[in-house]
Amino acid sequence: MADLHDAGRQPAGQDSRTAAFGPGRGGEAREFNFDGLVGPSHHHAGLASGNVASMRHGGTASNPRLAALQGLEKMLALHRRGIPQAILPPLVRPNLGFLRRLGFTGSDTAVLSAAAHADQRLLSTAYSASSMWVANAATVSPATDSADGKVHFTPANLSAKLHRSIEHPDTARLLRAIFSDPRHFVVHDAIPGAPALGDEGAANHTRLAASHGLAGVQLFIYGRETFDDDAAQQRFEARQYAEASRAVARLHDLDPARVVFGRQSAAAIDAGVFHNDVIAVGNLDTLFYHSAAFQDEATLIDTLARTCEASGFRLRPIRVDAGQVSLADAVSTYLFNSQLLQDPARRTLIVVPQECLAHAPSRRYLESLSAPGGPVAEVLSFDLRESMRNGGGPACLRLRVVLDAGQAAAIGANIFFSESLHATLVDWVKRNYRDRLLPQDLADASLLEEVRRALVELEDILALPGFYAER
Structure with a gap:
């Protein structure tokens, strides 16, 4: 077995966004993993039907402090290995505007108390920390793939689930605050949140390429073709619609010859594969997937392989049966x-x-995958139990953004990961996060003040002035 181990302890690395490009690499584009920072209201409410882990742990106690520290530990370990890392902070919580639009009135604490008495799930929705899974924040296309030569972002409308459907306005504000230079970036509005236009972001999207800086092939995977197709008879509903995927490709002005659309299998969705990134992941020329991932596997893989070949590189599929x-x-x-x-x-x-x-079985497979001469050099494992209990693993916690040196330099916020930023955030988490939170605790007025105080401080740490202003 080659290098299967816990990855929490690695030698220290360099400490700046410039170092992420490495010596002698000049302006070559690199893929940055923008990891979601877990918010202080992380709790297990079981709001996500179809997400087996979320449903199983609904109502149990969470540990927001541990959840945030586990995520930061993963970021630090990858940073020390030379993997470019950056931070996407949590959104404003609680979302009092959402509750006020539902008719709850009075002071902020009165609104929270009334919502708790009316329907605990509404209060959990307002406090949901689900934006930590930033693979659902948006779909991203690098400048090399877009006709205008800019990096494009389309926030996901996440219309399938109430607690996530309220995220996209603030997600768009966040992306526009970070990627603010119009010479380099375009942040679109989310696709209209109609039932037949459900969009779940990068969790149903994979980009393949010979290198990050070259034009690539974008693979969009959807679970449902139209609102009235036979997917309605499944155990769990599909969240991504074909027309939403097509709309994102149009908005990003992608070359149709370099775009492939495919469909999830109904069996996978009913098994708990609510997003395609639960059953498949790609990077560069490699697509790692389960044989049950796609409705018509043979046709999709053949089409994808031919599209990659026409784009100047060979697809390397890793199929697990x-x-x-x-x-x-x-x-x-x-x-x-x-x-x-x-x-x-x-x-x-x-x-x-x-x-x-x-x-x-998973360990044995990973051992074979990383054996000498295998397609993977090393397997790194992390304790992400708090995120996993709510149904989000390593891929859910990051949004991949390809940037060249000029694009990275155009970002003014303090979101590029470093040893010093890690230390600051660890201290911030330990001072501001609870180590136990139940859904019923959300009605506690003191929690409201704790969360607000923490987020205002975070705004200063990350140099995002005004982002957490009351809305």
């Missing part, structure tokens, strides 16, 4: 909700949750 890892085991361990990365030595790394190494 049910005899190696069952569909149920893939969902329970989040084997495919992993990060495929390339380190500065151009070795392929895979980042998995610790659950994968605790599960014998």
Whole structure:
């Protein structure tokens, strides 16, 4: 077995956005992993039907402090390995504007108390920390793929679930605050949140390329073609609609010859694959996927391979069949909700949750994947249990953004990861986060003040003035 281990302890790395490009690499584009910083109201409310882990742990106690520290530990370990990292902070919580639009009136504490008495799930929705899973924040296309030569972002409308459907206005504000230079970036509004236009962001999107700085092939995966197709008969509803994926491709002005659309299998969705990144992940020329991932696997892989070939590189598929890892085991361990990365030595790394190494079939498969001569040089595992209990693994916690040196330099916010930023955020979390939170605790007036105080301080740390102003 080659290098299967807990990745929490690695040698220190460099400490600036310039260092992320490496010596001698000039303006070559790099993929930055923008990781979601877990917010102080992280709790287990079981709001996400179709997400088996979220449903299973609804109503149990969460540990917001541990959740944030676990995420920061992963960021630090990858940063020290030379993987460019950045931060996407939590959104404003509680979302009192949402509750006021539902007719709750009075002071802020009165609104929270009334919502708790009317329907606890409404209060949980207003306090939801689900924006931590930033793979759902937006779909991103790098400048090399877009006709205007700019990086494009389309916030996901997340219309399938109430607690997530309220995120996109603030997500757009956040992206516009960070990617503010119109010479380099375009942040679109979310697609209209109609039932037949559900968009779940990068969790149903993969970009493949010979290198990050070259034009690539964009793979959009949807679960439902139209609102009235036979997917309505499934156990769990599909969240991504085909027309939403097509709309994003149009908005980003992508070359149709470099775009491929495919459909999730109904069996995967019913097994708990609410997003395609629970069953498939791609990076550069590699697509790592389960045989049950796609409705018409053979046609999709053939089309994708031919499109990649026409774009100047060869697709490297890594297919896992049910005899190696069952569909149920893939969902329970989040084997495919992993990060495929390339380190500065151009070795392929895979980042998995610790659950994968605790599960014998998944561990055996990872051992074979990383054996000498295998497609993966190293398997890194992290304890992300707090996120996993709510249904989000390593891939859910990051949004991939390809930037060249000029685009990175145009970002003024203090969001590029460093040793010093890590230390500051760890101190901030330890001072401001609770170590136990139940859904019923959300009505506590003191929690409101704790969260507000923490977010105002974070605004200063990340140099995002005014982002947490009352809305």
